Amino acid sequence: MRSTSNPDQPVIRIRDVTKIYEMGAGTIQVRALDGVSIDIHDGEYVAIMGVSGSGKSTLMNIIGCLDVPSEGTYHIDGQAVEAMSNDRLADIRSRKVGFVFQTHNLLPRLTALANVELPMMYGHWPNRRDRAENALTLVGLGDRTHHRPTELSGGQQQRVGIARALVKEPSVLLADEPTGNLDTSNTAEILNIISDLNHENGITVIVVTHERDVAARADRVITLSDGQVISDEIRVSPARGGNVRGLPRTPLRGTKGVKPTQPNFAENDSPLPPKPSPPPSRGRLSGGPR
Amino acid sequence: MSPQDIIRTSIYSLTANRLRAALALLGIVLGVCSVITLMSIGRGSTDRITELIQGLGSNLLTVIPSGEPLTLADVESLRDPLYTPSIKAVAPEIGTFGVIHINNNTTQASITGVTPEYLNVRNLDMATGTFIGAPHVESRAEIVVLGAQVSEDLFGNQDPTGAEVRINGRQFRVVGVLAAQSGFGSLDSQALIPITTAYYRLSGQRIPGGDISVDQISVQARDVELVDQAIEEIETVLRLSHRITEADDFTVFNQQEILDTFDEANQTLVVFLGAVAGISLLVGGIGIMNIMLVSVTERTREIGIRQAMGAKRRDIVAQFVTEAVFLTFGGGIIGVIVGISLATAIDGRFLIGTEWSTRVTSDIPIIALIVSIAVGLFFGIYPAVRAARLNPIEALRYE
Numbered sequence: 001m002r003s004t005s006n007p008d009q010p011v012i013r014i015r016d017v018t019k020i021y022e023m024g025a026g027t028i029q030v031r032a033l034d035g036v037s038i039d040i041h042d043g044e045y046v047a048i049m050g051v052s053g054s055g056k057s058t059l060m061n062i063i064g065c066l067d068v069p070s071e072g073t074y075h076i077d078g079q080a081v082e083a084m085s086n087d088r089l090a091d092i093r094s095r096k097v098g099f100v101f102q103t104h105n106l107l108p109r110l111t112a113l114a115n116v117e118l119p120m121m122y123g124h125w126p127n128r129r130d131r132a133e134n135a136l137t138l139v140g141l142g143d144r145t146h147h148r149p150t151e152l153s154g155g156q157q158q159r160v161g162i163a164r165a166l167v168k169e170p171s172v173l174l175a176d177e178p179t180g181n182l183d184t185s186n187t188a189e190i191l192n193i194i195s196d197l198n199h200e201n202g203i204t205v206i207v208v209t210h211e212r213d214v215a216a217r218a219d220r221v222i223t224l225s226d227g228q229v230i231s232d233e234i235r236v237s238p239a240r241g242g243n244v245r246g247l248p249r250t251p252l253r254g255t256k257g258v259k260p261t262q263p264n265f266a267e268n269d270s271p272l273p274p275k276p277s278p279p280p281s282r283g284r285l286s287g288g289p290r
Numbered sequence: 291m292s293p294q295d296i297i298r299t300s301i302y303s304l305t306a307n308r309l310r311a312a313l314a315l316l317g318i319v320l321g322v323c324s325v326i327t328l329m330s331i332g333r334g335s336t337d338r339i340t341e342l343i344q345g346l347g348s349n350l351l352t353v354i355p356s357g358e359p360l361t362l363a364d365v366e367s368l369r370d371p372l373y374t375p376s377i378k379a380v381a382p383e384i385g386t387f388g389v390i391h392i393n394n395n396t397t398q399a400s401i402t403g404v405t406p407e408y409l410n411v412r413n414l415d416m417a418t419g420t421f422i423g424a425p426h427v428e429s430r431a432e433i434v435v436l437g438a439q440v441s442e443d444l445f446g447n448q449d450p451t452g453a454e455v456r457i458n459g460r461q462f463r464v465v466g467v468l469a470a471q472s473g474f475g476s477l478d479s480q481a482l483i484p485i486t487t488a489y490y491r492l493s494g495q496r497i498p499g500g501d502i503s504v505d506q507i508s509v510q511a512r513d514v515e516l517v518d519q520a521i522e523e524i525e526t527v528l529r530l531s532h533r534i535t536e537a538d539d540f541t542v543f544n545q546q547e548i549l550d551t552f553d554e555a556n557q558t559l560v561v562f563l564g565a566v567a568g569i570s571l572l573v574g575g576i577g578i579m580n581i582m583l584v585s586v587t588e589r590t591r592e593i594g595i596r597q598a599m600g601a602k603r604r605d606i607v608a609q610f611v612t613e614a615v616f617l618t619f620g621g622g623i624i625g626v627i628v629g630i631s632l633a634t635a636i637d638g639r640f641l642i643g644t645e646w647s648t649r650v651t652s653d654i655p656i657i658a659l660i661v662s663i664a665v666g667l668f669f670g671i672y673p674a675v676r677a678a679r680l681n682p683i684e685a686l687r688y689e
Binding site: 066 | 292
């Protein structure tokens with residue numbers, strides 16, 4: 001179902017990306033990213049680490065299509081992002097990127113359900129309510145759909161944030177310090193949900209963090225320093241049987257014909273309804289320019 | 291975003307700060323309300339002037355002497371259809387002043403000496419009785435037709451027909467009462483008597499040759515289109531009969547022209563009032579813009595979230611412009627309701643020493659609503675574009 005015909009084509013393909021910020025009317029140039037090249041494949045669970053100022057936020061903004069590189073190329077699902085207009089970027093964000101923020105960034109006066117519906121509103125999705133309910137059920141909040149964020153605990157708020165990110169079945173779930181504002185037990189709960197989404201539903205996950213505990217959950221840890229990748233280690237977790245990529249797993253989409261074997265926090269049979277027919281622009285760029 | 295989503299999102303945002311939305315709305319309400327009220331007053335007074343024109347007869351001309359007196363002989367010349375084919379009727383009059391009394395009731399009134407033509411030329415209606423007839427003029431009869439106000443002053447609600455009154459000491463029999471009129475040039479406080487009676491019995495002046503001099507002559511043209519031609523005919527006849535070679539010794543007034551001048555002055559006033567009201571609507575619009583700019587700043591983070599969720603620039607613009615238009619349109623509707631109520635309430639009332647007359651026509655509220663929507667669009671665009679231009683990264687970081 002991915003737009004890539006070639007299963008080996010990475011979901012995220014970053015080549016020699018440099019991001020330069022000009023400060024003080026162009027007199028000072030800051031290289032936030034300096035020649036970064038990363039490939040991330042479908043189904044990976046990647047942690048991006050680094051101290052503050054290492055460029056990890058800039059990298060996350062570029063992966064999330066909130067920003068474009070100054071130099072180099074970035075493809076998401078085979079689509080070249082670096083030359084896109086603001087509206088095309090917004091379109092990519094609405095379809096391919098699921099954001100989970102450190103501060104959950106929910107709209108305070110909307111219910112959990114309406115918050116989860118929000119990204120689908122901008123992407124013109126049908127059956128928004130059903131999808132949003134399913135997504136909330138998937139993160140274990142099926143009974144809290146009509147609560148407002150202020151009526152939910154910090155962990156529950158973050159779970160709504162996750163539901164909002166995954167409701168549109170993004171190519172990548174992009175979590176920026178998802179547990180930064182949570183206590184230990186809520187942290188574990190959120191990390192479990194993210195791990196499950198990756199393991200059980202095959203969602204590609206990128207977590208940006210500076211905490212080793214959080215990064216330890218990932219299969220691959222990329223460390224940035226001064227805008228450069230200083231280490232990229234693939235860790236083989238025993239539970240995953242050593243297979244990092246292309247491992248057999250339960251697909252998220254019912255269209256693959258396989259039901260979740262162990263829906264440990266979902267009581268519905270089909271967690272998410274089938275994906276709508278892809279927008280026409282998608283086919284045009286599929287396969288990538290290279 | 292679908293239109294329903296845009297509307298739902300705008301309502302969500304507006305209900306976030308109801309007091310602020312209500313205050314911003316109030317500016318538009320006042321603006322629209324004043325536009326409606328002032329325009330209705332303008333329409334009402336224009337109506338009244340039109341009524342006056344029709345009441346006086348739009349084909350009415352007035353000839354007054356300016357040198358040699360005008361006489362009944364002049365009136366007869368003007369009546370000759372051979373020389374004045376465009377003239378329908380000629381009504382001379384002599385104005386004087388008198389005290390009318392009956393028993394203990396006394397009133398002062400303008401006493402006007404007229405001929406039977408006066409009734410039609412001045413478009414008068416009788417309330418009771420009959421008007422002055424040709425035999426009355428012939429015989430210098432001492433009869434009188436009372437204006438409505440004079441009749442009421444002397445007789446209250448009783449029908450005075452047949453009663454005897456004294457005018458400047460002479461006894462007159464009341465033959466009829468004029469229907470009440472209103473407005474400019476009303477004959478309500480006049481009494482009409484035959485022109486010959488006025489000349490020989492009440493007026494002291496005499497001219498050589500035994501002719502009767504008159505104060506003014508009302509001339510009715512056959513048709514409004516023939517007014518200019520009638521003026522020419524009057525001038526030709528009078529110049530001939532007065533043997534004038536240089537400056538005219540009479541003046542012809544066109545009633546229509548006078549009232550056109552009134553009407554023009556009134557229109558100027560209406561435009562001026564409308565402009566003042568328009569300025570208050572403009573001020574309301576600036577208030578909306580101010581509120582929207584504050585709202586954009588306050589909701590920077592919300593805008594960032596929406597952008598991260600995939601909102602395009604046009605989605606953000608649509609949301610904020612819709613909010614502004616909601617405010618101005620809502621204000622417009624309330625303003626229309628209040629304005630129409632106000633205009634209806636003051637219609638026909640005496641306030642601040644004036645009788646107000648208003649007319650609410652259906653085009654006024656429609657124009658006001660369209661203008662209020664336009665104000666929302668105009669003053670909403672800039673804040674909306676500012677919101678849409680926000681950088682999502684910075685907006686998400688905004689505290």
